[in-house]
């Protein structure tokens with residue numbers, strides 16, 4: 001009876017082409033087809049080996065005489081018990097080469113120290129100083145090693161044992177992120193059964209729908225969506241042309257995000273596409289017309305009210321770059337008043353303004369100024385500078401950014417070595433691997449992007465937040481180490497500013 | 501499919517044990533010719549902390565030549581010191597000091613249990629560690645009239661000989677949860693979250709989920725196992741209460757412990773847990789140990805235990821329930837000094853995990869999840885590999901822990917005597933006895 005009734009019902013869907021009467025089986029088949037067409041967003045990660053030898057974590061030194069003596073002794077002591085004679089302390093294969101410990105393979109060492117503890121008389125395992133020397137005071141060797149692993153594997157770094165580092169710290173380490181204890185969060189989302197959204201909108205969100213007198217929907221404000229809350233920003237001048245922009249443009253297309261590149265590069269290398277944002281100086285803003293091939297957005301490289309007037313009504317989205325220097329906040333407010341809907345705030349590579357303030361404070365200041373003005377959703381804030389690890393991404397968003405610009409991590413993913421001034425934007429000397437090719441570079445960037453997105457999902461899942469848009473400016477999700485210490489230790493003698 | 505390695509021969513066992521045990525000795529004692537390994541230790545567990553734990557586990561005493569009190573993390577416990585009284589005001593070295601801890605403060609009909617030391621062993625599941633490690637901990641817990649938790653991986657049959665000292669954990673994946681093990685336990689621990697991966701559930705990598713582990717967990721060998729987060733039947737404190745009622749029908753006398761991590765509203769969660777029926781509220785801070793966790797979670801999600809304890813303690817006081825609940829702290833508690841500081845900040849006692857492993861030889865190398873070999877801990881701790889797990893023998897492990905606990909207990913009593921206190925209960929919440937070392941480490 002029920003089946004018969006159902007048979008008579010229409011397989012009505014939003015798609016008007018399927019509003020005919022269908023038998024149940026046919027209806028099911030069509031539903032299946034539609035379901036199969038559904039494509040959940042993901043980034044295609046594939047393990048991609050290093051192109052140049054990365055400094056190993058540990059050096060392993062074996063005293064040959066001591067080893068020979070031990071082997072000689074054990075040969076006679078355990079004669080006939082060959083499993084004992086040939087046993088090795090290392091389960092990772094460091095001493096399993098053709099001549100065993102006489103030619104160890106320190107690249108395989110993970111620092112368990114079993115060899116050194118068992119044979120202190122002739123084995124020594126030390127941290128590799130070459131690894132420690134990578135990076136600078138901000139982008140540390142630990143950051144670089146982690147990015148390299150992420151770009152190689154495309155997965156979330158997982159390790160045993162607890163945290164090994166310092167309590168709190170400067171920069172982004174001042175913040176712990178919250179989690180939700182009992183209410184249902186989105187752990188299922190992390191493993192793909194439920195969706196946690198990572199897409200964000202760029203542009204001005206419609207605050208209300210507007211209609212013409214005869215009831216037709218008027219055009220809403222211009223905006224677009226990218227699938228991840230991060231964009232790729234222009235590399236330093238030393239690698240600003242050639243293969244690097246090509247790699248970034250291709251990776252941006254595959255991830256469905258954006259890459260910001262100087263317009264001269266875009267034009268010279270023919271990179272114009274929906275995922276490439278040409279950066280145009282105000283004096284040349286008229287060039288906006290010349291970027292075709294699906295270009296959706298351009299960036300004006302600094303604020304100029306006259307240039308803005310020329311492009312304000314242009315159908316392309318236009319972001320305006322604003323460095324954290326001088327009285328940036330007044331400039332930002334002026335830009336908002338003039339109708340700029342995407343403001344790209346930029347600090348140096350260490351995440352500092354020209355007066356040494358850190359982006360976490362600056363981002364909050366920018367975000368809350370707009371909240372106070374009552375126009376936060378009419379403006380997109382992009383923040384670039386100081387992102388050195390996956391955890392910095394949600395933290396920058398919590399402090400008020402809609403999306404974040406990646407800079408040095410992209411180069412590190414391609415195994416670049418940085419020399420000279422590694423703080424000033426654009427000035428760093430970058431040495432890329434000699435065997436850099438496009439396919440390899442693109443996959444490394446995809447892997448990094450996949451790993452960072454997955455880590456963002458971990459943070460969102462722990463909080464029970466189902467889309468990253470809702471994390472923006474959610475400072476209630478931040479726990480500030482300094483505040484917590486004040487609360488916990490404020491009445492203890494010696495605590496700065498408190499105590500008996 | 502992972503490779504099963506053969507059990508080691510008796511001769512290989514003998515050699516390896518000798519080398520390992522002698523190695524720990526050589527590094528922990530001052531009268532040998534070897535320095536601490538250069539690559540040993542980190543900011544939280546310094547080389548000296550690790551070596552001093554080995555020393556204590558061999559001698560039952562605190563070393564004079566190593567810093568066995570604090571690490572170099574630059575915050576939390578490492579910034580706190582005790583305000584010792586002048587020598588003439590301290591209790592004499594032979595004065596009796598009570599360090600026992602009563603766990604049931606609700607005054608209900610459930611089991612009343614007082615443990616001899618204000619700490620017990622935290623959950624480490626079968627699978628993340630071997631039966632040998634579990635039994636070492638359980639045998640020692642029995643000797644010390646304290647407890648250890650199964651973690652979420654089932655209840656290996658051998659553990660029943662120590663059932664009075666074993667807490668059965670029920671966690672979100674319900675792996676290995678059986679009526680029998682619930683009925684055997686004096687305490688049932690509901691694990692809502694774990695400090696090292698708060699809000700992320702659990703994960704046993706495929707390489708560690710071998711035949712025996714899978715059998716115990718009712719799963720397929722060598723397939724990764726995820727414990728979801730949170731309990732999918734719990735959306736509120738009321739739902740949580742249903743959980744506790746369910747256990748009560750299976751074991752009417754068991755005490756209930758609720759293990760949670762340390763979010764913003766940890767104080768509310770703790771109070772809610774108490775009203776739902778918990779005897780023990782167990783806070784697990786974000787710097788705690790783990791068999792495997794995303795690196796991003798360890799440092800960033802939730803707060804360190806030092807910051808959560810006073811928050812919960814004060815809130816429970818304000819709610820007028822503080823004396824009806826036992827507040828236990830874990831997640832980065834490494835030493836007797838840490839235990840005493842946690843209590844001074846407001847806890848009743850602590851749970852130890854990593855330090856038990858360090859006492860049995862852990863070097864904190866972070867390869868517990870399997871490492872590149874896929875076999876787990878090369879020291880035989882966090883592994884169920886047939887060969888490697890034999891490096892830790894039950895009697896040896898229990899003896900190391902026994903001596904380690906002896907040293908901890910002695911040091912805790914020494915701290916109390918230095919503060920003029922004859923009972924560890926008198927230390928609870930006494931932040932006035934602490935000093936914050938703003939300019940340096942304690």
Ligand code: SF4
Nearest residue numbers: 090109110112113115
């Ligand atoms: S430290 Fe561990 S991993 Fe490294 S060589 Fe020695 S035994 Fe092998």
Ligand code: SF4
Nearest residue numbers: 862863865866868877
């Ligand atoms: S692998 Fe073993 S030694 Fe290394 S941290 Fe884990 S338990 Fe400790």
